[in-house]
Amino acid sequence: MDVSEVHNETFEIKDSVNPDMIKMNVFEAIATRRSIRKYTSQDVPMEILGLIIDAGRYAPSAGNTQNWRFIIIKDPSNRQKIAEASMQQLWIAEAPILICVVSETEKLKKFYGVRGERLYSVQNCAAAVQNMLLTAHALGLASCWISSFDEEVLSRTLGLPGEVRPQAVLPIGYPDEIVPAPSHYTMENVTYFEAYGRRFTNIERIMQNPLVFDKISRMISGFIEAGKDAMNKKKK
Numbered sequence: 001m002d003v004s005e006v007h008n009e010t011f012e013i014k015d016s017v018n019p020d021m022i023k024m025n026v027f028e029a030i031a032t033r034r035s036i037r038k039y040t041s042q043d044v045p046m047e048i049l050g051l052i053i054d055a056g057r058y059a060p061s062a063g064n065t066q067n068w069r070f071i072i073i074k075d076p077s078n079r080q081k082i083a084e085a086s087m088q089q090l091w092i093a094e095a096p097i098l099i100c101v102v103s104e105t106e107k108l109k110k111f112y113g114v115r116g117e118r119l120y121s122v123q124n125c126a127a128a129v130q131n132m133l134l135t136a137h138a139l140g141l142a143s144c145w146i147s148s149f150d151e152e153v154l155s156r157t158l159g160l161p162g163e164v165r166p167q168a169v170l171p172i173g174y175p176d177e178i179v180p181a182p183s184h185y186t187m188e189n190v191t192y193f194e195a196y197g198r199r200f201t202n203i204e205r206i207m208q209n210p211l212v213f214d215k216i217s218r219m220i221s222g223f224i225e226a227g228k229d230a231m232n233k234k235k236k
């Protein structure tokens with residue numbers, strides 16, 4: 001067995017993941033991703049985790065600054081500390097892996113001043129997070145975007161220097177719950193024409209009824225009850 005030792009942990013080196021395992025297209029992934037807060041104890045293979053990290057580092061970033069850094073947390077006591085720092089959202093520690101997305105702000109401050117430091121640095125990481133959530137979901141994994149945390153406590157736990165700020169914690173695991181889609185504002189409610197506040201009615205028809213996400217989401221919700229039944233049977 002080919003192995004690698006990293007920080008006293010031994011990792012098995014396996015063949016790389018076959019991209020054919022990704023069965024979902026981008027529309028399905030966007031429409032059916034949910035925030036999942038309950039995970040099975042099944043471990044997440046490192047090669048799968050690699051795909052999720054890769055998706056993060058392929059996100060767009062202002063001036064291609066790529067200020068995101070990803071901290072992988074496996075150790076149960078570290079997971080517990082992070083869950084506690086996240087306003088006692090203790091369910092977070094139950095996920096076998098946490099990925100903490102942190103932002104190196106120095107380069108952005110140097111290139112773009114206050115706007116770089118406060119806005120671009122956050123937006124870049126947010127783009128990476130969304131890529132990662134969609135990829136995790138497309139691979140059959142579950143996650144939840146966590147940004148409710150005590151920044152000081154989390155920074156201390158992760159050993160972050162002053163110019164590096166935590167942006168999000170992503171618990172990664174196999175889902176152990178099925179969650180219905182939350183409601184979404186209609187396109188008419190959230191889209192304006194030419195200036196803020198200028199709505200246009202019938203927008204869905206004008207735009208050729210592009211409600212592909214609502215449709216997929218509705219279709220999937222039809223399977224939710226069946227899925228719940230199957231899960232309950234498996235547990236029994």
Ligand SMILES: Cc1cc2nc3c(=O)[nH]c(=O)nc-3n(C[C@H](O)[C@H](O)[C@H](O)COP(=O)(O)O)c2cc1C
Nearest residue numbers: 033034035036037086089144145146147148149182
């Ligand atoms: C910036 C941000 C911060 C969030 N922080 C938390 C959090 O701390 N805890 C949590 O349980 N969910 C958190 N969420 C997840 C939202 O509650 C969730 O995305 C929303 O309810 C919509 O549900 P969905 O993700 O299933 O579509 C956060 C989401 C975002 C985008």
